[in-house]
Amino acid sequence: RVQLPHDDVMKSLNVGDRILLNDGKIEMRVTGVETGKIIATVVRGDEIWSRRGFNLPDTDVATSVLTPKDKNDLEYAITKNPDWVAISFVQRPEDVAEVRDFITARTSHPIKIIAKIERPNAVDRIAEIASVADGIMIARGDLAVEVPFETVPAISRHIIRTCRTLNRPVIMATQMLGTMVNSEFPTRAEISDVANAAYLRADSTMTSEETTIGINPVGVIETMAKIVTYADYDAIANSYDWSRIENVPENDWSRSVASMAYLNRASAIVVFACDTVATTQISCRKPDIPIIAVCREDVIANQLCLSRGVCPICDEVLFGQRDAFNAARGFGITSGHLVIVDGDKISLRTLD
Structure with missing residues (x-):
């Protein structure tokens, strides 16, 4: 028996939908829908712990993007006049409009909205979402749980191209320098990942646990700055196309x-x-x-x-x-x- 936090989630699930727990380590498939409960078969994984996140990659959740707690948190944040507010688990352009209405009803401060793209239905509607948001974040953590992980780089490129067309800034996020939580130096793959974000013309790269619980947050920022600065210099020096080589x-x-x-x-x-x-x-x-x-x-x-x-x-x-x-x-x-x-x-x- 697993407790899901919202009635709207339960009502949105259909037979055949997947439920992913603990970053996708446990997969269940819905086999029955009854009043107040869902019956599911465990496809992969075994032990289930409390206080773990869940993902519904096949389900369009018919609920407000703002939970009651979100509304309380946003009410408080608005009093601090933030520059940006980021919305998690955006599914549709109406989610952005709902948050914008909530903000403008409470302040005249020009708060901009970032839509975090971490669901398949958001990827499918990225042009619509980017048109109404002020910026886009490619949140690769949950995104890689909800879509096949091998598709995340291609999806990232598609989102960046769309944002450039629509003149929206785009942030590349999640595990950019993840090993620096416990290490003073990134892996070679992480160096390439950060540089590629610059080569793809992402506007910003973002840290997460590297700077919240890492052993050297300042070192993380300095490392990332070195990588993107050099990549930008290289892109300027080879401005036509960084992937092309000289026609010798x-x-x-x-x-x-x-x-x-x-x-x-x-x-x-x-x-x-x-x-x-x-x-x-x-x-x-x-x-x-x-x-x-x-x-x-x-x-x-x-x-x-x-x-x-x-x-x-x-x-x-x-x-x-x-x-x-x-x-x-x-x-x-x-x-x-x-x-x-x-x-x-x-x-x-x-x-x-």
């Missing part, structure tokens, strides 16, 4: 392969790879289609696993026969144009 003559050949594939809307690039060089060069041009590397040695196929977009296969028969069609079919590509690279020869053929 050495890359003309591989760029022509990628351009041929792009201009002919090819389904794939097939490379007969005696070594890793040609395939790696084409991969570094970042074509948006698969690069199928047909190899005759295991070591070459294994090494090419590191390169973006490359699908290596070791097959002496396909390699010896230069069978690009069956190589493509092996990866589920059954139609369209193929750009075929065999040594210095580049050709375009149609797979039928």
Whole structure:
């Protein structure tokens, strides 16, 4: 038996909806809805502790975004004339309007509103929400519980692009420097995460437990400032596109392969790879289609696993026969144009 805090939550759940407890460590699925209670089956996890949060990724909760406690807290905050107020678990643009009405009815101070995006239905309506909010926070903690975690970076990019289009500031938040709660130095992955937020043109990065319970809050801020400052300098120095590289003559050949594939809307690039060089060069041009590397040695196929977009296969028969069609079919590509690279020869053929 688990006690959920709001009747509106209970009334919003339907059979088949998921209930996630303790940051998604426990998953339950609703199997029955009765007056005053929900019957659910535990799908994943075992022990349930008290005072843990819950998430409802499949449910549009029919309730006010402001709980009674929220209203009391906001009443007090308004007396301090804050610059910004952030709203948690926004689902729809009407949530922002409700909070704005609450504030403007109590003060003439120009308090701006940040909508925290941490629910799938908010992601689906991000343009509408950003249009009525004054700013957006990508709250990746709860968001990564409610959506597949591997989609969070792509969702973050989408939100940033939307906010830039609509002229709304956007904050990247959650675990930016999480290990610095107990460490004086961030991990390399955290350094890249903070820098990428700057490269993606996020307006701000945000700390949480790093500065609330961390061993060196000042050090956290100094570290983050160093990373974003350098990333900004780099973005200014390479203002066209930070991900592009200089078009040096050495890359003309591989760029022509990628351009041929792009201009002919090819389904794939097939490379007969005696070594890793040609395939790696084409991969570094970042074509948006698969690069199928047909190899005759295991070591070459294994090494090419590191390169973006490359699908290596070791097959002496396909390699010896230069069978690009069956190589493509092996990866589920059954139609369209193929750009075929065999040594210095580049050709375009149609797979039928």
